[in-house]
Amino acid sequence: MRAPWRRRAARRAALSAVGLLLALVVLSPYLVMIFTAAKPEGELRVAPPRLTPLHWRPGNFLEVLADPGFQGWLGASLVVALASTVIVVLAATPAAYYTARHRFPGRSAFLLLVLITQMFSPTALVVGLYRQFFELDLVDTYAALILTNAAFNLAFAIWILRAFFASIPREIEEAAAVDGCDRLRALLRITLPLSLPAIVTAVIFAFIAAWNEYIVALTLMTDPTRKPLTVGITSYVTAYVQHWNHLFAASVIAIVPVVVLFALIERHLVGGLTAGSVK
Amino acid sequence: MIAAVVGYPAAALVRASLGRYSITGLYQGSVGAGNYARLLEQEALPTVLANTVVWVTTVVVVAIVVSLGTAQLLNERFPGQRLVRWALIVPWAASLVMTAKLFVWIYDYYFGILNHALTTLHIIAEPVDWLGNDATVMGAMIVVGVFVSLPFTTYVVLAGLAAIPGEVYEAARVDGASAWRAYRSVTLPLLRPALLVATVLNVIYVFNSFPIVWTLNDRNPGFAHDTMITYMYKIAFKSSLRDVGLAAALGVVNVLVILLAVAFYLRTVSWREAEA
Numbered sequence: 220m221r222a223p224w225r226r227r228a229a230r231r232a233a234l235s236a237v238g239l240l241l242a243l244v245v246l247s248p249y250l251v252m253i254f255t256a257a258k259p260e261g262e263l264r265v266a267p268p269r270l271t272p273l274h275w276r277p278g279n280f281l282e283v284l285a286d287p288g289f290q291g292w293l294g295a296s297l298v299v300a301l302a303s304t305v306i307v308v309l310a311a312t313p314a315a316y317y318t319a320r321h322r323f324p325g326r327s328a329f330l331l332l333v334l335i336t337q338m339f340s341p342t343a344l345v346v347g348l349y350r351q352f353f354e355l356d357l358v359d360t361y362a363a364l365i366l367t368n369a370a371f372n373l374a375f376a377i378w379i380l381r382a383f384f385a386s387i388p389r390e391i392e393e394a395a396a397v398d399g400c401d402r403l404r405a406l407l408r409i410t411l412p413l414s415l416p417a418i419v420t421a422v423i424f425a426f427i428a429a430w431n432e433y434i435v436a437l438t439l440m441t442d443p444t445r446k447p448l449t450v451g452i453t454s455y456v457t458a459y460v461q462h463w464n465h466l467f468a469a470s471v472i473a474i475v476p477v478v479v480l481f482a483l484i485e486r487h488l489v490g491g492l493t494a495g496s497v498k
Numbered sequence: 499m500i501a502a503v504v505g506y507p508a509a510a511l512v513r514a515s516l517g518r519y520s521i522t523g524l525y526q527g528s529v530g531a532g533n534y535a536r537l538l539e540q541e542a543l544p545t546v547l548a549n550t551v552v553w554v555t556t557v558v559v560v561a562i563v564v565s566l567g568t569a570q571l572l573n574e575r576f577p578g579q580r581l582v583r584w585a586l587i588v589p590w591a592a593s594l595v596m597t598a599k600l601f602v603w604i605y606d607y608y609f610g611i612l613n614h615a616l617t618t619l620h621i622i623a624e625p626v627d628w629l630g631n632d633a634t635v636m637g638a639m640i641v642v643g644v645f646v647s648l649p650f651t652t653y654v655v656l657a658g659l660a661a662i663p664g665e666v667y668e669a670a671r672v673d674g675a676s677a678w679r680a681y682r683s684v685t686l687p688l689l690r691p692a693l694l695v696a697t698v699l700n701v702i703y704v705f706n707s708f709p710i711v712w713t714l715n716d717r718n719p720g721f722a723h724d725t726m727i728t729y730m731y732k733i734a735f736k737s738s739l740r741d742v743g744l745a746a747a748l749g750v751v752n753v754l755v756i757l758l759a760v761a762f763y764l765r766t767v768s769w770r771e772a773e774a
Contacts, residue, residue, distance in 0.1 A: 231576045231577065234571065234574050234576035235577050235578050237571060238571060238572075238576060238578055238579060238581075238582040239578060239581075239582070241568060241571065241582055241585070241586075242578075242581060242582045242585035242586075245585045245586055245588065245589060245645075245648075246585050246588060248589075248597070248601065248604060248645075249588055249589075249592070249600070251600065251604055251611055252596075252600050255603065263609065264608070265609070266608055266609065267618075268609045268610065268614050270611055331764075334760075334764070335757075335760055338699070338702050338756070338759075338760050338763065339753075339756060339760075340703075340706040342706045342708045343706060343727065343730075343749060343752040343753050343756055344749065344753065345730075345731065346731075346734045346745045346749045347746065347749060349734070349735075350746075427591060430593070431592075431593040431594065433593070433594065433708070433709050434708045434709070434731070438731075438735065448593075449593050449595045449596070450595075452599075453595065453599065463603055466599060467600070467603075470592075470596040470599070470600070473593060474588075474591070474592045474593065478587060478588050478591045478592065480591075481587050481591035482584050482587055482591075485583065485584075485587060485653075488653065489653045489654055489656075489657045492650070492654075
């Protein structure tokens with residue numbers, strides 16, 4: 220009896236070791252990021268390079284936070300990500316609910332279109348997007364970024380919400396109707412609270428996608444004060460100035476909250492991203 | 499009430515399709531077939547096409563092969579498994595530009611930690627200018643591409659593994675199959691749908707990937723290491739060409755490539771539904 224138990228324990232230990240190694244490999248570049256972010260300016264350009272700072276300088280983070288440039292980019296990122304997320308949820312929830320509960324002409328065409336937009340990133344269309352907003356005179360406005368982000372993140376939200384609504388038995392709503400609840404109240408009081416996990420997933424996903432969006436912002440936003448973080452922070456390192464520590468301090472500040480949010484919805488992600496294939 | 503609910507998808511539809519209309523609108527309005535002819539005459543085109551093929555196939559194939567291992571690992575129960583899952587999330591959640599900038603720093607000729615580590619370990623005799631040397635740029639970009647594609651791929655394969663019922667393995671064991679044999683004859687065939695999905699979606703993502711190629715290839719003049727996406731961007735906004743018409747023509751080609759992949763994906767998915 221003891222031998223198999225031992226073998227299993229050894230196997231688990233080995234798996235843990237391999238797992239830890241994998242985690243280390245995946246995280247090591249980000250450790251370099253954190254270490255570099257904490258280095259004083261003078262330690263950046265030394266040969267041979269050191270992995271960790273000789274003198275830790277957490278002040279870099281405070282300097283970045285106090286930098287008006289950074290504050291502007293952070294503000295732009297927040298505005299764009301929050302506004303586009305609100306639009307996504309407001310538009311996706313009814314759309315998903317309707318397609319989950321009703322069959323109507325054009326329903327499968329609509330769902331197909333949703334699926335196609337999900338796989339399209341704005342990247343291939345960026346020239347067209349630029350022309351479009353140029354003609355609408357919306358270049359350099361938050362509105363252009365918000366609309367683009369909302370449009371491209373809508374599909375994931377519709378897909379994940381639709382699957383969730385479809386899994387909530389219709390009978391619950393019917394029971395509510397018997398109890399004298401009208402449809403709107405049944406939707407608001409029963410279905411929506413039940414689907415909160417899916418809505419949270421959609422919210423976080425839309426927020427992160429907008430937060431990390433780069434190419435449309437790079438193309439559309441030329442006013443330095445209106446650039447979001449992804450574009451703005453690259454000005455810490457150019458041909459003329461090389462504040463790698465500030466670049467990475469800003470990156471750490473931008474990445475950490477997003478990783479935490481992502482970890483929260485980790486379990487629901489695959490289903491939404493492989494839309495149509497995983498039931 | 500119902501009208502409002504129908505109105506939303508319609509509005510969503512219009513909004514989602516706006517981008518596409520504008521490209522074709524542009525094509526019809528100001529660009530004739532002449533742009534496509536000029537596109538074919540571009541000297542850089544063959545290089546760019548070859549780069550795109552190398553970039554997409556290598557990143558996707560390596561990411562899939564590696565994720566077969568990582569997903570298998572995460573499918574097991576062991577102490578610290580949650581930690582590994584969370585670690586794997588980081589490159590996925592982090593902004594691609596920031597990750598790309600990070601690798602520019604790691605690859606740096608003078609001050610990058612990679613050259614230091616490799617020379618100290620005597621793997622290379624002297625420092626390599628990873629991002630400045632024509633022979634190494636593409637490889638360096640591919641490594642980053644695999645690194646950021648790995649989390650998503652692993653999670654899709656993991657979902658595929660989770661869908662395989664445990665009894666199948668027991669049956670295989672009863673039949674006296676070795677672990678490797680069971681993996682090849684049972685796991686891999688059953689993983690086929692998940693692998694197809696992961697492959698097609700990755701092809702689309704990697705083809706579309708802009709920040710990595712853009713950032714890592716920043717220093718190099720010309721188009722020697724560009725993919726179709728960054729080439730299009732440079733034509734439109736950066737190069738001396740500044741030729742929106744030409745870029746739009748390439749843009750349409752890019753969109754067609756993606757549509758082709760999407761069509762393939764949809765066929766894959768329905769093939770799967772027909773099987774089920």
